[in-house]
Amino acid sequence: MASSNLSVATWNINSVRLRMPIVGRFLTEQAPDILCLQEIKCQEHQFPYEAFRALGYEHFAVHGQKGYHGVATVGRVPFHEFSRHDWQDNGEARHVGIELEGPGQGTVIENVYIPAGGDEPDRAINPKFGQKLDFLGRMTRWAETVDRPTLIVGDFNVAPLESDVWNHKALLKVVSHTPIEVETLQGFMDAHGWQDIGRQHRSAPERYYSWWSYRSKDWKAGDRGRRLDHMWASPELAAQSVAHHVHEDCRDWEKPSDHVPLVTEFDL
């Protein structure tokens, strides 16, 4: 079978309706084949389908809910929705899976928004933190059953490595970089042998961030970022990734998301 090129992007967009102008700019400039969005913050009937179609993106898998969370995968290549997991077991819209039908036919792409987990890293006093760990636990049990080449991308809300945060020691007790989260995410990784494509192309300890808080007048001041967004693949699929890009410039665009998009190019 002839090889085909495929590019996949992931971006926590923090309201797709409010952010459609910069989504359009990104798709025009980068033209990924597939774009996985998290935190679309709308119901399925409110999703801006026509704006995407006008940009050449005519394939959709939207799993939304009112106001919060929500994920959507859009493509300029064909696919069909494959699955919707509720790894928190509470009805929140945090996952959608697709299977490609054209280029990369048969490849599965899972789009996930792992819960942020609240402020206090203690499940006894902060139920959200427990829910985050339990979400990862259910993902881990699912990963043990994955038996075909799969790409899983999204906002994992965990920065596992020291070089994934601006200050390792300062963040050890901050949710997203605590040892229990890092250990739990590692358990998920080991359950399938996922390969961290970002770090495959930008090896630790090189600085790599994908998120900078809004709670700073100048997001560049001190470069206080974290790598919360990830693209992980089955070993055989990861070996077919030929390039990886972190679009930090998008953090400076008009009305930006606090996350920036990541893109991986594959030669399948």
Add this chain to the structure above:
DNA sequence: ATGTCTGAGACACTCAGA
């Protein structure tokens, strides 16, 4: 780092979630 965004509900402003 208790600061800055977003959407919902209600109609000027909180509140939750991140």
